Amino acid sequence: MLSQQLLNALTLGSVYALFALGFTLVFGVLAVINLSHGAVFMVGSYAALFLVTRFEMPLWLALLAAMAVSGMLGLLIDVLILKPLRARNAPHLIPMIATIGVAITLSSSAQGIFGAEILRFPEGTIPAGEFIIGDVHVRAIEIGIVGIAFTLMAVLFLAIRRTQLGRALRAIAESPKAASLLGINVEGLFHGTSFVAAALGGAAGVLIGLDFNAITPLMGQPILHKGIAVIILGGMGDIRGALIAGMFLGFAEVMSKAYLSSQLGDAVAFGLLFLILLVRPSGMFGRVLERKA
Amino acid sequence: MLAISKLGKHFGGLSVLEDVSFDVPAGGIFGLIGPNGAGKTTVFNLITGLLKPSAGNISFEGRDLAGLAPHSVTRLGIARTFQNIRIFKEMTLLENVMIGMHQHLAYGPVALFLNSPACRAAEAEARQRALELLSWVRLDHRAEMLADNLSYGDQRKLEFARALATKPRLLLLDEPVAGMNPAEKTVLMEEIRNICQRGFGVFLIEHDMRFVMGLCDRVAVLNFGRIIAEGSPDEIRNNPDVIEAYLGREDEGQAS
Amino acid sequence: MEWLDNYWSTYNTLVYSIGVHALLALSIWLTLACGLLSLANAAFMGIGAYVSALLSLQAGWPFAAVLAAAGVVPALVALIIGIPTLRLSGVYLAMATLAFGEVVRIIVLNLEITGGPEGLNGIPQSTQGWHILAILAFTIYGLARLRRSRVGRAFESIREDDVAASLMGIDVARHKLFAFVLGATIAGVAGGLNAHFTFFISPREYGFENAVDILTMAILGGIGSLVGPMRGATILTLLPELLRFLHEFRGVFNGIVLVLVVLFLPKGLWEPRRIKALFARGGRA
Numbered sequence: 001m002l003s004q005q006l007l008n009a010l011t012l013g014s015v016y017a018l019f020a021l022g023f024t025l026v027f028g029v030l031a032v033i034n035l036s037h038g039a040v041f042m043v044g045s046y047a048a049l050f051l052v053t054r055f056e057m058p059l060w061l062a063l064l065a066a067m068a069v070s071g072m073l074g075l076l077i078d079v080l081i082l083k084p085l086r087a088r089n090a091p092h093l094i095p096m097i098a099t100i101g102v103a104i105t106l107s108s109s110a111q112g113i114f115g116a117e118i119l120r121f122p123e124g125t126i127p128a129g130e131f132i133i134g135d136v137h138v139r140a141i142e143i144g145i146v147g148i149a150f151t152l153m154a155v156l157f158l159a160i161r162r163t164q165l166g167r168a169l170r171a172i173a174e175s176p177k178a179a180s181l182l183g184i185n186v187e188g189l190f191h192g193t194s195f196v197a198a199a200l201g202g203a204a205g206v207l208i209g210l211d212f213n214a215i216t217p218l219m220g221q222p223i224l225h226k227g228i229a230v231i232i233l234g235g236m237g238d239i240r241g242a243l244i245a246g247m248f249l250g251f252a253e254v255m256s257k258a259y260l261s262s263q264l265g266d267a268v269a270f271g272l273l274f275l276i277l278l279v280r281p282s283g284m285f286g287r288v289l290e291r292k293a
Numbered sequence: 294m295l296a297i298s299k300l301g302k303h304f305g306g307l308s309v310l311e312d313v314s315f316d317v318p319a320g321g322i323f324g325l326i327g328p329n330g331a332g333k334t335t336v337f338n339l340i341t342g343l344l345k346p347s348a349g350n351i352s353f354e355g356r357d358l359a360g361l362a363p364h365s366v367t368r369l370g371i372a373r374t375f376q377n378i379r380i381f382k383e384m385t386l387l388e389n390v391m392i393g394m395h396q397h398l399a400y401g402p403v404a405l406f407l408n409s410p411a412c413r414a415a416e417a418e419a420r421q422r423a424l425e426l427l428s429w430v431r432l433d434h435r436a437e438m439l440a441d442n443l444s445y446g447d448q449r450k451l452e453f454a455r456a457l458a459t460k461p462r463l464l465l466l467d468e469p470v471a472g473m474n475p476a477e478k479t480v481l482m483e484e485i486r487n488i489c490q491r492g493f494g495v496f497l498i499e500h501d502m503r504f505v506m507g508l509c510d511r512v513a514v515l516n517f518g519r520i521i522a523e524g525s526p527d528e529i530r531n532n533p534d535v536i537e538a539y540l541g542r543e544d545e546g547q548a549s
Numbered sequence: 550m551e552w553l554d555n556y557w558s559t560y561n562t563l564v565y566s567i568g569v570h571a572l573l574a575l576s577i578w579l580t581l582a583c584g585l586l587s588l589a590n591a592a593f594m595g596i597g598a599y600v601s602a603l604l605s606l607q608a609g610w611p612f613a614a615v616l617a618a619a620g621v622v623p624a625l626v627a628l629i630i631g632i633p634t635l636r637l638s639g640v641y642l643a644m645a646t647l648a649f650g651e652v653v654r655i656i657v658l659n660l661e662i663t664g665g666p667e668g669l670n671g672i673p674q675s676t677q678g679w680h681i682l683a684i685l686a687f688t689i690y691g692l693a694r695l696r697r698s699r700v701g702r703a704f705e706s707i708r709e710d711d712v713a714a715s716l717m718g719i720d721v722a723r724h725k726l727f728a729f730v731l732g733a734t735i736a737g738v739a740g741g742l743n744a745h746f747t748f749f750i751s752p753r754e755y756g757f758e759n760a761v762d763i764l765t766m767a768i769l770g771g772i773g774s775l776v777g778p779m780r781g782a783t784i785l786t787l788l789p790e791l792l793r794f795l796h797e798f799r800g801v802f803n804g805i806v807l808v809l810v811v812l813f814l815p816k817g818l819w820e821p822r823r824i825k826a827l828f829a830r831g832g833r834a
Contacts (some may be wrong), residue, residue, distance in 0.1 A: 034641045036654050084812060092640060093586050094811055099766065100761050101807030108800025221757060228644050266655050270648045276644050277637060341716055367718035379713040381706050391699075392706045399697045405698050406691060431609070459718050520639040 005135045005258045006251075011142045011211060013250020014149035019223055020230035020242040021153060022197030028173045028237030031092070036099040037134025037201050039106035040077075042217065044070040044202025045209035046110055052125050059125060059210075063148070066206050067199040073113045074198020076168035077102055078191055086190075103220070110217035116209045119215045126210055152203060152241060156196070162238065169193065173237065222266075229273040233267060294319040294354060294494055295340070295463060301348035302335055309335050310518045313349070316347075317463065322485065322495045324509035326502060328538065331515045333498040334376060337465050341373055342366045351424055353463070368396050372461035374452045378467040382441035386432055386451055388424035389440050393458025409419040429491075430484060446477040450484060450525075458492065462489065466497035482508055502539065508529065514538065561678065565746050566679035572739035573765035574778035575688055579732040581772045583636075583725050584708030588760040589646035590736045592653040593753030597737025598744040599663055602672045605745065612675040612745070616684075619741025620734040627733035628726070635725045650760055653797075657752045668751025669744075676746040684742065688735060692775055704728060727742045736763075760798065762778040765807045771816055 019041060026034045048066035051057040057065065081102065085095045127142035160166035171179040172186055180186045207214045208223070230249050234241025249269055257265030295317040302310040318508045321523045327333050340351055342363040346432040350356045353369055361369075372393075381389050398419055404412040405539040427433040430450035435443070440451060449469065456464055462503045469485065470478045485508060489495050505512060506526045513523040522529055529535055573594060582656040597619035604610040604618055634645045657663045664670070675719065695701050703724050704716040715721045744750045770781025785806075789799045 033644070078761060080809060088815075093643065094815070096643065097586070097764065098808050098811040099809065100764070101804045103804070104758065104761055105804030105806065107799050108798055108804060111797045112801065147583065225757075227646065228648065230646065232641075267652060270652045270655075273648045274652075275647065277634065277641060283763070343716075362720070363712075363715040364718050364720045364724075367716055373716055375713070378708050381709040381711055381713070384702075384705060386700055388705075392702055392714070392719070393717050395699050395703055398698075405700075408694060412698075421629065455717065462760055 001135075001258075003134065005254055007142065008050025008134055009251040009254035010247075011145050011250075012254055013247035014146050015204050015207050015211070016154075016223075016226060016250050017243045017246025018153060018200055018207070020227045020234070020246045021156060021239060022200035022204075023227045024234065024237055024239060024242040024249070025156075025193060026079060027202075027231065028239070029169055030078075030082065031096045032192055032293055034077075034099045034197075035096060035195070035224065036077060036102035036106065037222030039103040040070045040073055040198045040220070041201045041223055042110060042215075042220035043073055043106060044127075044205030045215045045219065046119075047202070048115060048206040048209065049119055049121060049215050050215060053122055054085070054145035059127075061201065062207050067202050070205070071195040071199030075191055075195045079193035082194070083187070083190075103224070107217050107220060114217065116217060120213050121210070126213060141210055144193045145211055148203070149207060154198060156200070157239070161194045165189075202269045226269045231268040231272055233276050256285075295496065296352045297340075297349070298351075299349035300336070300346055300351065302339060302344065303347050304334075310339075313515070313520050315513045315520060315523055317494065317496050318511065319462075319494055320489075320492075321510040322489050322497065322508055323433060324505040324512045325496070325498045325515055326505050326512060327498075327515035328435070328499060329359075329500055330413060331500075332518045333500075333515055334467055336515070337373060337498065339466065340366070341362065346379065364396075367461075369460055369463040370460070371387055371465060372459045372463075373451070374456055374467055374469065376471055377451055378442075378445075378448045379442045380448055382439070385437050386440055386443075387420065387423050387429060387436040389451055390426050390458045391419055393455045394419050394422065397460060413444035413531065423458065426458055427451075429457070429487070430454045446473060446480065449473075449481065453484065453488065454539055457488065461493060463494040463496060464496065468499055469497060470488050470499070470501060478504060500513035562624040562746070563786065563790060565676065565681055565742075567783050568685050569739045569743045570763075570766060570782035570786050571685055571779040571825070572688060572735055572742075573588065573763045574683075574782040575775065576690060576735035576772065577763050578772055578775070578778045579692070579728045579735070580725075582704045582708065582766060583698075583734055584711070585725060585728065586643040586730060586764075587646045587732065588643055588757070588764070589627075589630075589649050589760035590732060590763050591648040591755045591757070593627065593733040593736040594740035594743070594759070594763075595653060595750075596623045596626060597740030598750050598755070599657060599669070599740075600737075601741035602669045602744045603662065605673050606669065607673070610710070612673075614739045615675075615745075616680075616738060619744075620738040622735040623737030623740075624730050626801070627730045631726045631729045635722060635729060645761070647757065650755075650757060654752050654756050657755070662674045663752075666752060668749060668753075670749050670777045671749065672744050674746055674748055676742050681742055684738060687768060689775055689779075696775065701726075701764065721768055761807070762803060765803055765810075769806060769810050771814075773816060 006139065019037070023034065023037045026032055026037070044066045047069040048059075048062040051062040051065055052059065077099070081098050082095055127140040127144065131138045131140070141150065160169060168179065168189060170183045171182060171184060172189055176186050204223075205219075208219070226249060230245045232244070233241055234245030249272070252268050252272065253265045256268045297316070298314045300310055300313040301308070313336065315325075323332055325336065335344065339346050340358065342358065342365070346359070346363050352537055353366075354369060358366055358369075381392065384392070400409075400415050402414040403409075424433050424436055427436055432443075432447060432450060432454065440448065442465070443451060453464075458486055466496060473481065482504065485495060486507055497505070497509070506529070509526060511524070512526055512529045514521050514529060514532075514535050520533045521538060522532045524532070537547070562815035574589060576593070577590050600622045601615045601619035604615045605612070610618070632651055634642060634649075637645055650752050658666055703714065703719045706717065706719065707721055707724055740755075747830065766785050767778040768781070769784060770779065771777035785803065789802065792802065
């Protein structure tokens with residue numbers, strides 16, 4: 001029983017971490033709380049569903065295509081909305097309010113186009129294999145989800161830690177002004193970051209869609225709220241923190257649902273968030289990325 | 294009036310102030326000078342409650358300031374200005390000064406809601422007083438203008454008037470002539486002398502030696518977080534440690 | 550006058566809604582005036598709605614007392630959560646209030662006494678037009694007095710620069726708390742009024758979307774005056790009715806309006822000068 005729950009927690013936690021990674025990346029680099037990240041996640045799952053049902057695309061290809069679609073959406077949001085606000089030097093809360101508008105627009109559009117009802121992947125799309133290890137039932141799809149989530153996160157980590165690009169990103173996170181003086185193409189990296197973050201969000205959307213096999217226009221809402229809890233828990237802009245906190249939240253949620261009560265599971269995230277904000281607003285693990293002007 | 298003893302402040306492992314002690318006497322102009330980065334603004338931030346000291350204490354007219362929030366320090370009679378002017382740009386000059394009177398405008402919620410005569414009288418009086426303060430710094434003719442439209446030098450003067458509106462007994466000025474040309478500096482020097490003559494104690498920090506020497510009655514010198522000298526401007530001018538601190542950095546009296 | 554009666558019976562809900570929405574937009578105006586983004590106002594409305602509905606249904610309190618409770622209970626809740634969270638600033642506060650709204654929704658969804666997801670039915674329709682009008686007039690008058698007083702000036706100075714404000718002797722934390730609690734009170738009363746003319750309430754009406762609706766009204770109208778939020782409330786209540794063909798896409802409309810206003814009308818509709826920066830200093834904790 002416990003090991004079964006641990007598996008569930010691992011699956012959920014890895015998706016939370018993947019989602020929060022993009023969220024925190026945008027905050028770290030662009031200094032924007034992008035509240036449309038949940039809607040982009042939802043668009044990712046509808047895109048995959050649409051490609052699979054309409055064009056009978058194989059799942060792996062649909063995943064990549066969905067990432068491209070949500071990535072482009074993220075890029076579009078940056079170019080059309082965040083960039084003009086940057087140019088105007090708008091205060092912090094303004095871009096956040098704008099992304100709320102984007103979120104509402106996207107989820108209502110999805111509702112208008114696909115309807116409010118729960119949509120599912122067609123029979124046979126999701127690999128149905130199942131292994132039994134000891135007393136744990138492992139669905140093949142769960143292995144796939146955890147594997148894909150960790151692969152994506154590992155690629156991102158390596159890119160940021162090891163490459164020239166990553167160094168440039170970290171320079172921007174410290175100070176965009178200084179970075180541009182060093183000859184770094186700041187605007188280009190803002191666009192790139194928006195694309196990558198949204199693509200990761202879209203991937204998380206596809207994975208959650210597969211895990212629960214349920215896609216709705218409002219599915220971005222709860223995960224956005226959890227993403228907020230995760231990045232505050234992990235420290236805003238802290239990538240490693242987001243990973244750890246995402247896993248942690250997955251475990252806390254699954255365990256409290258299993259051993260306390262199912263209602264409590266949903267409240268756990270927010271209880272944690274409240275607590276952290278009160279006790280240690282810089283997050284459990286790190287420090288707040290203070291950006292110098 | 295203001296007694297600082299054994300004051301220390303460190304941020305993480307970095308020690309910014311160490312064992313700083315001096316007294317600011319009542320009346321007159323007291324100057325704290327030192328090269329950039331010596332920790333001068335930190336002293337002001339500690340006095341006004343924006344930062345908490347790591348060691349030592351600060352008392353004002355015999356009252357310990359430890360643990361007081363910034364607004365409580367202001368209410369005890371200490372007002373300050375900022376190195377990088379922080380006026381309320383979207384408000385008129387008059388409103389800016391009236392903000393300073395906040396604590397002295399005592400009318401209750403009921404009086405406010407009913408717009409009682411007492412409430413109206415208090416507001417009218419505050420307006421009158423704000424205009425008077427603006428006239429002290431010769432800005433009364435622009436009372437209804439948005440503060441954002443003022444020149445740099447005038448914004449400074451507005452900041453003085455706003456600080457004086459809190460009815461302080463001690464006024465802290467953080468590098469009042471930073472970023473000003475010599476002509477503006479002279480005007481401002483006069484402005485500060487006027488304020489002092491009206492009975493306000495003035496405590497200013499500055500790294501422009503010449504400005505301080507011409508203005509202050511008493512000067513303390515801060516270098517690398519420690520007080521290295523204290524005395525009259527003449528004593529300071531001839532103090533070998535001070536000369537070394539300034540000459541050693543090749544910016545004697547030059548820094549703008 | 551029969552046509553008038555018909556007309557009224559068709560449209561009175563709409564007119565009532567405008568009044569309630571105007572109250573909500575004013576409730577968020579209070580915190581915006583201090584430079585705080587609070588996304589908890591839909592939750593406070595919900596608390597007011599549920600408390601008042603339950604007092605009417607189960608305790609049989611008179612309507613005036615019910616409405617008073619609809620204001621007092623959210624105010625107390627705001628006081629309790631406000632004291633610790635208002636230390637936070639900018640984006641942190643916005644996220645804390647967003648989380649709070651979610652907690653309230655989850656609680657209401659899971660309690661038995663609130664009827665869970667089905668909500669509450671058969672609430673007496675005690676709200677009369679003049680109730681809304683009187684409360685709205687009272688609120689506007691009170692806020693207008695506040696705005697022209699030391700408190701209103703203090704709000705504005707806090708929005709521009711809270712450090713400088715505190716050094717002018719203004720107790721920043723208290724003023725923020727006051728704005729937050731008063732906003733919660735107004736939102737709660739609006740919720741109470743609303744519950745007693747819609748007959749039925751459910752947790753769905755008090756979620757994140759509704760918080761955003763309230764925010765959109767205030768921002769669309771402009772927060773530089775009290776007329777602004779009311780103007781925004783009127784427009785956003787009427788437009789969906791006029792644009793019925795958009796019905797499924799109603800939310801799209803709200804979302805696009807929010808984005809466009811932020812991008813092109815940072816001061817809200819018809820609010821050309823004055824308040825240049827909506828929140829002069831957003832930002833860090």
